[in-house]
Amino acid sequence: MNNKSFILLLLMLVSMQLLYSNKVDYRDCSIRLEQDSLIVENSQIKRVYVYNQGNLITNHILNKKSNFVWHSNNLTPDMSLPGPTIKTSHVSFQTYVVEETLAKEGYVEAEIIYKLDDLFVKRIIRLYPECAAIGNDFYFKGQLEDGKWYAETFKDSSLTDAIFIASGRASANIPIMEKVDFKGKHWNYKVVSLFEMTDHLNSLVSVNDFQAYKERLYKGNILFAINRENEEGVFILKESPSSLAQLKYLHGDFLGANGNLKVIGFGIDEKDIKKDSWTKGYSAVTGLYSKDERAALSSLKTYQEKLRKRVPKRDEMIMMNTWGDRGQDRRINEEYILKELELCSLLGITHFQIDDGWQAGKSPASVKGGSFDNIWERTDYWMPDKENFPDGFSSVLAKGKKLGIEICLWFNPSYTDNYISWEKDADVLIGLYKKYGIRTFKIDGLRIHNKISDERVDSMMSKVSNELKNDVVFNLDVTNDRRYGYFYKNGFGNIFLENRYTDFGNYYPYWTLRNLWELSKYVPAQNLQIEFLNKWRNTKVYGDDPFSPQFYDFEYLFAITMMGQPLAWMEAQNLPKEAFNIGPVIKKYKEFQNDIHDGFIFPIGDTPSGKSWTGFQSMHEKTGYFLLFRESNDKETALIKTWLEPGTNVELMHLLGKGESFNVVTNENGEIRFTLPVKDSYALYTYKVL
Numbered sequence: 001m002n003n004k005s006f007i008l009l010l011l012m013l014v015s016m017q018l019l020y021s022n023k024v025d026y027r028d029c030s031i032r033l034e035q036d037s038l039i040v041e042n043s044q045i046k047r048v049y050v051y052n053q054g055n056l057i058t059n060h061i062l063n064k065k066s067n068f069v070w071h072s073n074n075l076t077p078d079m080s081l082p083g084p085t086i087k088t089s090h091v092s093f094q095t096y097v098v099e100e101t102l103a104k105e106g107y108v109e110a111e112i113i114y115k116l117d118d119l120f121v122k123r124i125i126r127l128y129p130e131c132a133a134i135g136n137d138f139y140f141k142g143q144l145e146d147g148k149w150y151a152e153t154f155k156d157s158s159l160t161d162a163i164f165i166a167s168g169r170a171s172a173n174i175p176i177m178e179k180v181d182f183k184g185k186h187w188n189y190k191v192v193s194l195f196e197m198t199d200h201l202n203s204l205v206s207v208n209d210f211q212a213y214k215e216r217l218y219k220g221n222i223l224f225a226i227n228r229e230n231e232e233g234v235f236i237l238k239e240s241p242s243s244l245a246q247l248k249y250l251h252g253d254f255l256g257a258n259g260n261l262k263v264i265g266f267g268i269d270e271k272d273i274k275k276d277s278w279t280k281g282y283s284a285v286t287g288l289y290s291k292d293e294r295a296a297l298s299s300l301k302t303y304q305e306k307l308r309k310r311v312p313k314r315d316e317m318i319m320m321n322t323w324g325d326r327g328q329d330r331r332i333n334e335e336y337i338l339k340e341l342e343l344c345s346l347l348g349i350t351h352f353q354i355d356d357g358w359q360a361g362k363s364p365a366s367v368k369g370g371s372f373d374n375i376w377e378r379t380d381y382w383m384p385d386k387e388n389f390p391d392g393f394s395s396v397l398a399k400g401k402k403l404g405i406e407i408c409l410w411f412n413p414s415y416t417d418n419y420i421s422w423e424k425d426a427d428v429l430i431g432l433y434k435k436y437g438i439r440t441f442k443i444d445g446l447r448i449h450n451k452i453s454d455e456r457v458d459s460m461m462s463k464v465s466n467e468l469k470n471d472v473v474f475n476l477d478v479t480n481d482r483r484y485g486y487f488y489k490n491g492f493g494n495i496f497l498e499n500r501y502t503d504f505g506n507y508y509p510y511w512t513l514r515n516l517w518e519l520s521k522y523v524p525a526q527n528l529q530i531e532f533l534n535k536w537r538n539t540k541v542y543g544d545d546p547f548s549p550q551f552y553d554f555e556y557l558f559a560i561t562m563m564g565q566p567l568a569w570m571e572a573q574n575l576p577k578e579a580f581n582i583g584p585v586i587k588k589y590k591e592f593q594n595d596i597h598d599g600f601i602f603p604i605g606d607t608p609s610g611k612s613w614t615g616f617q618s619m620h621e622k623t624g625y626f627l628l629f630r631e632s633n634d635k636e637t638a639l640i641k642t643w644l645e646p647g648t649n650v651e652l653m654h655l656l657g658k659g660e661s662f663n664v665v666t667n668e669n670g671e672i673r674f675t676l677p678v679k680d681s682y683a684l685y686t687y688k689v690l
Contacts (some may be wrong), residue, residue: 054114133287324569329357348586659683
């Protein structure tokens with residue numbers, strides 16, 4: 001054998017060793033297979049499974065921060081499907097590092113493939129650095145022995161029968177994606193449900209507390225469970241849309257009986273499973289915490305922050321989208337937009353998004369009338385309208401570049417035949433990037449009514465992201481129909497939260513503040529686009545309503561959006577001259593926008609009601625920010641419970657709004673007394689722990 005052949009053989013052997021390695025290490029993460037034990041650990045968590053031919057059974061989980069070990073009572077696989085017990089046949093096991101990209105941090109994965117008779121199951125275990133949570137993804141192909149995932153009659157009747165659930169017989173009849181089983185009888189649950197479809201709903205968060213007992217069905221996105229004997233906790237996140245939008249929904253998301261917790265429902269059934277290609281179900285994430293709510297939420301937020309890396313130049317934005325003034329596409333043309341950009345520069349806007357109307361094809365929302373049906377019967381549907389943009393977007397882009405404003409677009413994928421034209425849709429967005437450099441797209445109008453639509457829309461966004469090397473942001477609209485929501489497909493950009501219009505009298509500043517405030521506890525606020533509107537429009541619509549936007553300072557309306565991604569939902573040319581007085585405020589906010597968003601953002605104070613003292617805290621280790629709002633009440637001062645420890649010596653420096661700088665020591669409850677002398681005013685502080 002010559003030297004060249006020897007080197008090639010050596011490289012091949014090394015490659016095979018890496019490919020089929022039973023161990024992988026990356027930063028503080030390690031996954032390894034030792035005899036019949038699978039060990040998944042980093043600096044925060046260690047979970048040990050009995051490998052069981054790939055159909056894993058949890059043995060124990062260690063919380064490395066508290067050094068507490070959860071020993072499992074479980075003797076059956078964590079993941080199970082309905083029907084008789086089937087012998088597991090191992091197929092393959094691989095570990096590998098998922099390299100860091102512009103979109104995500106690096107992490108480690110284990111890929112386990114096994115068979116249940118003729119059904120192949122692929123389980124992906126995800127472990128991120130410095131994160132006390134482990135993600136589990138599931139894929140299926142082949143066929144079930146009896147051809148049924150679960151009986152429809154069982155799903156529709158038995159799962160609403162509390163007595164049947166309490167008997168413990170439900171588990172054998174429905175798909176379970178994750179299970180933990182720990183000892184103890186003194187468990188408390190907090191079950192959190194978050195809702196999309198904000199065109200129809202204005203209460204987006206529901207939280208329910210339960211004393212655990214016999215098995216019960218729970219509906220929600222997140223279940224926090226804490227054992228009161230030792231104050232150690234577990235959270236389970238179901239990575240899926242809300243109960244309103246999930247596919248093949250089972251009337252609930254969790255089964256719980258004391259320390260026995262199960263996540264149910266993959267969002268698919270036997271009709272979705274193909275013989276020769278993988279179908280992905282929903283995912284489950286299990287994490288640990290100790291003692292209190294702050295630890296639980298920090299553990300959850302740490303995991304969420306791993307799903308998409310925030311790149312300031314790409315992801316931080318103060319966007320204007322003119323659709324909020326209900327002009328539709330009447331004035332979406334080159335001449336008008338050039339004037340808009342001039343005014344946007346005075347306000348400090350960083351991104352200008354051209355909504356529906358830029359394209360040659362007309363949508364149902366066009367003043368000229370149109371349709372989304374069979375979009376691709378017209379080859380120029382997604383080309384710039386030649387009448388309104390005679391040289392495409394060249395002039396608009398040149399103006400934006402001169403003023404430091406990034407041009408963005410709206411896009412509505414073609415839903416015909418369950419998004420069968422997803423590749424053409426992807427090619428449109430890729431083409432707009434390559435020709436014009438446009439990389440931020442509002443994705444609107446999604447109708448995710450079945451698994452094939454789910455897969456194709458995901459494929460569309462994935463193709464765009466991959467071909468553009470992740471230099472793209474999707475503003476994912478969750479205002480209507482069945483869409484992805486807060487915990488599903490989170491790696492593509494941010495969330496366009498709600499449509500509110502003064503024209504219909506449904507924009508109230510405290511409503512917007514309340515929705516952001518409630519969501520911020522469980523969702524990174526910095527991933528939400530939050531709107532503020534032209535308060536001078538449609539004042540007659542509100543009459544003498546005391547919460548009408550006209551009674552608030554324009555700067556206050558902008559302040560409501562600071563913890564999210566601010567969205568000026570308006571046309572700049574409709575603003576009065578006085579509106580531009582907030583330009584210096586927005587420009588100053590931009591100096592620390594990214595630092596605010598780099599922290600964990602939590603709500604403080606009371607729930608916004610129009611009459612509360614309320615706000616937010618953005619937390620780094622020893623520094624952070626407070627954003628306080630005194631709504632319409634008679635209290636010039638308020639004692640606000642913060643997320644700081646009691647007895648913390650803090651220096652607060654005033655940045656924007658009313659108020660003054662001061663030093664304070666938090667009291668025995670971690671509270672700080674804040675002062676705002678004027679009703680409906682705000683203050684933004686940066687703080688430092690001394």
